[in-house]
Amino acid sequence: MKLTICWLYGSTMNIYGDRGNVLALAQRCRWRGIEAEVVTLGVGEPLEAGRYDLFFWGGGQDREQVAVAADISGPKGEVLRAEVEAGAPLLAVCGGYQLLGRFYRPHDGPELPGIGLFDAWTIAGHERFIGNIVVDSDEFGEVVGFENHSGRTYLGPGARPLGRVRVGRGNNGEDGTEGCRHRNAIGCYLHGALLPKNPAIADFLIAAALRRRYGDVTLSPLDDTVESAARASAVRRAVGTR
Amino acid sequence: MDPRLVLAVMAGKASAFLIRRLGRGGGTAAPGVVASTIDPAVLDKLARQVDGGCVVVAGTNGKTTTSRMLAGILTQSGRRVIHNRSGSNLVRGITAAFAEQSTVTGRPRGDVAVIESDEAAFPEVVRRTRPRLVLLLNLFRDQLDRYGELDTIAARWGETLRSLPPDATVVVNADDPALATLTEGLTAARRTFGLTDGRYQLDDLPHAADAAVCRRCGAPLRYERLFLSHLGDYACDACGYQRPALDVAARDVQLCGLEGLALTLHTADGPIAVSAGVPGLYNAYNALAAAAAALTLGVRPEAVTEGLARFRSAFGRIERVTYRGRKLVIVLVKNPVGFNEVLRMLEMGGAAPTLILINDLDADGRDVSWLWDVDAERLLDVPVPLYTGGIRGDDMALRLKYAGIPEERLVPLGDLPDALDSFVDDLPADGTGFILPTYTAMLRLRELLAARGVVQAFWEE
Ligand SMILES: [Zn+2]
Numbered sequence: 001m002k003l004t005i006c007w008l009y010g011s012t013m014n015i016y017g018d019r020g021n022v023l024a025l026a027q028r029c030r031w032r033g034i035e036a037e038v039v040t041l042g043v044g045e046p047l048e049a050g051r052y053d054l055f056f057w058g059g060g061q062d063r064e065q066v067a068v069a070a071d072i073s074g075p076k077g078e079v080l081r082a083e084v085e086a087g088a089p090l091l092a093v094c095g096g097y098q099l100l101g102r103f104y105r106p107h108d109g110p111e112l113p114g115i116g117l118f119d120a121w122t123i124a125g126h127e128r129f130i131g132n133i134v135v136d137s138d139e140f141g142e143v144v145g146f147e148n149h150s151g152r153t154y155l156g157p158g159a160r161p162l163g164r165v166r167v168g169r170g171n172n173g174e175d176g177t178e179g180c181r182h183r184n185a186i187g188c189y190l191h192g193a194l195l196p197k198n199p200a201i202a203d204f205l206i207a208a209a210l211r212r213r214y215g216d217v218t219l220s221p222l223d224d225t226v227e228s229a230a231r232a233s234a235v236r237r238a239v240g241t242r
Numbered sequence: 243m244d245p246r247l248v249l250a251v252m253a254g255k256a257s258a259f260l261i262r263r264l265g266r267g268g269g270t271a272a273p274g275v276v277a278s279t280i281d282p283a284v285l286d287k288l289a290r291q292v293d294g295g296c297v298v299v300a301g302t303n304g305k306t307t308t309s310r311m312l313a314g315i316l317t318q319s320g321r322r323v324i325h326n327r328s329g330s331n332l333v334r335g336i337t338a339a340f341a342e343q344s345t346v347t348g349r350p351r352g353d354v355a356v357i358e359s360d361e362a363a364f365p366e367v368v369r370r371t372r373p374r375l376v377l378l379l380n381l382f383r384d385q386l387d388r389y390g391e392l393d394t395i396a397a398r399w400g401e402t403l404r405s406l407p408p409d410a411t412v413v414v415n416a417d418d419p420a421l422a423t424l425t426e427g428l429t430a431a432r433r434t435f436g437l438t439d440g441r442y443q444l445d446d447l448p449h450a451a452d453a454a455v456c457r458r459c460g461a462p463l464r465y466e467r468l469f470l471s472h473l474g475d476y477a478c479d480a481c482g483y484q485r486p487a488l489d490v491a492a493r494d495v496q497l498c499g500l501e502g503l504a505l506t507l508h509t510a511d512g513p514i515a516v517s518a519g520v521p522g523l524y525n526a527y528n529a530l531a532a533a534a535a536a537l538t539l540g541v542r543p544e545a546v547t548e549g550l551a552r553f554r555s556a557f558g559r560i561e562r563v564t565y566r567g568r569k570l571v572i573v574l575v576k577n578p579v580g581f582n583e584v585l586r587m588l589e590m591g592g593a594a595p596t597l598i599l600i601n602d603l604d605a606d607g608r609d610v611s612w613l614w615d616v617d618a619e620r621l622l623d624v625p626v627p628l629y630t631g632g633i634r635g636d637d638m639a640l641r642l643k644y645a646g647i648p649e650e651r652l653v654p655l656g657d658l659p660d661a662l663d664s665f666v667d668d669l670p671a672d673g674t675g676f677i678l679p680t681y682t683a684m685l686r687l688r689e690l691l692a693a694r695g696v697v698q699a700f701w702e703e
Contacts, residue, residue: 011462012455017614023644061393067460131608146609191611196640226643229654230636237602237633 002035003209006052009068010040018058020193024202043071047079053209054089057096065095069112077115089184089208097187098122118180119158122151132238133168135178140200144234145190162188167238184208197231199224247348250281254341270330274338288340289371294354296371300364301379304528309358311532315549319541324352331360365402377535378414378421382579406430413535416486417473423457435490435534437469458483470523471579490534495526514543518550524583565696569674578615585620593624596676597665599632599683606680610637618645629653631661632683658686
């Protein structure tokens with residue numbers, strides 16, 4: 001078996017160790033004997049429908065976000081949305097998460113259109129939310145990471161959050177939600193990197209990709225002792241520092 | 243005489259003395275706060291009186307080492323140098339250093355000042371000290387949760403640089419495309435330095451690299467040669483921008499494992515051979531930067547060579563101690579670029595068991611995500627056991643696991659002091675071990691070793 005992972009804008013949007021997410025997906029496939037290929041797709045490079053099993057999209061700096069917003073608003077965004085609606089798993093963190101919503105409104109300059117995959121929108125805030133964050137999710141249990149964003153994301157009636165914030169600020173610092181879920185797509189603000197410390201989410205994405213390509217596949221369990229220790233110490237720090 | 247300034251300087255000196263007497267560590271920043279409370283313009287007033295002018299050194303990596311190299315060269319040339327040598331590089335630490343190195347009547351005791359500046363404090367440091375020379379080393383992603391994003395820093399630096407008068411000089415690392423672009427078209431003069439040596443080039447842009455796009459037009463840069471992270475000889479095929487011509491170029495770089503390095507500087511006045519007792523390509527850049535600044539200040543080539551040859555490594559950057567019969571080599575790691583360089587050095591310098599200590603306090607950066615930008619995969623071919631410890635040692639263990647390092651080579655330990663004891667217990671009786679701590683883990687380690695009678699405290703150097 002083989003999975004092809006598409007790292008959207010991986011050469012410019014790979015801030016705060018987001019590369020760890022791609023590494024976690026690839027390694028957790030390989031440790032199970034599943035071949036994993038990572039393809040980085042940049043601005044101007046077309047997204048071919050049906051070629052990729054799993055999508056990852058990380059965060060970037062403002063300058064990069066503008067170029068990427070223009071790129072994804074074309075046919076590429078259409079293909080990505082169709083893939084997700086057909087069940088393709090996707091993880092988007094921070095900047096990528098914001099551009100999957102309806103729009104991003106900066107302090108100055110024009111509004112950046114999103115592709116509207118999530119019923120959500122983001123407005124630039126003044127205070128930056130920085131720190132360890134712990135989220136309780138019905139699907140994935142305790143999720144831990146590090147948030148660092150000034151955008152405030154608000155969920156519309158058609159969106160459900162990834163979970164409730166236990167420690168930290170989350171989507172907007174007001175309503176206690178963090179992240180967004182739709183089909184097999186997850187958007188959120190958690191760096192850390194997210195997937196190595198939260199292997200339940202990594203395995204959810206891998207399982208969804210395998211199911212779509214190969215039918216009913218059961219994931220063999222891995223020894224997650226090191227992962228659990230890192231998650232536990234991150235949660236301790238979150239509780240101790242915020 | 244300015245009575246307010248005199249009082250401020252005296253109060254600064256007195257509090258530094260008291261802090262030391264009370265055994266509260268170096269006392270490097272608090273006296274600056276005390277002095278500035280009495281006279282908010284104390285730094286401006288003292289800096290203005292330095293006849294030979296001030297030099298401000300800024301960059302993400304290597305500013306402490308480079309400042310100390312430059313101060314050493316200037317001392318070698320016969321100048322008296324004022325310098326914030328403890329690496330306390332915010333405005334209050336710089337103020338404290340000036341107060342400490344001035345007479346009680348408010349006269350600085352030096353012909354020239356070498357000021358290491360924090361990235362975020364750079365605009366204010368320049369505004370207050372009005373430097374004759376600004377030395378720019380590099381701009382890497384470092385502790386973004388403290389500084390805000392890289393572009394914001396670059397924009398602030400740009401404003402500051404454009405405000406410099408025509409009699410100031412900016413000496414800049416032209417191998418850093420972001421800095422090369424920032425220093426175009428200034429009122430101040432510009433002198434460039436860089437590498438022209440192909441021996442240590444990298445095959446690919448490492449993952450920690452930041453500025454792989456042209457800052458003029460946004461197209462990806464093409465590298466003729468890549469030396470360290472995003473530092474190299476680059477060109478933009480879209481708009482024709484390329485690395486500016488080098489006023490001081492380093493060639494024939496020789497890295498001798500952990501022992502030291504040598505290189506030849508090529509200038510309009512002919513070649514200058516230099517060597518220094520610090521390892522790694524990043525220190526070759528530091529030596530090159532210090533030499534370029536010294537030459538710009540009119541220092542004779544012999545003093546540059548002599549000053550660098552006498553250089554000892556800066557506090558905590560690399561340090562060798564003997565503890566319980568074992569040789570410990572301690573190297574600070576604080577961001578992906580520096581960490582990657584240390585890993586390159588380990589590959590070349592002979593393998594030994596290694597303890598990595600990761601903390602996440604304010605001075606380390608509270609976000610440990612940066613560990614995922616470290617090319618830990620380099621350790622796959624270094625066949626030694628890898629120990630992890632510190633407040634976030636578990637995150638480092640996880641990073642190593644996902645790098646593909648077999649779990650039997652990983653030894654997760656807890657926080658200090660237990661991590662140190664277990665690690666040293668495991669080393670052979672007269673063996674060598676590497677310890678790679680983040681900043682606060684290094685302070686803690688030094689404290690522990692000092693309490694056990696091993697290392698002199700740094701402010702006593
Ligand atoms: Zn260009």
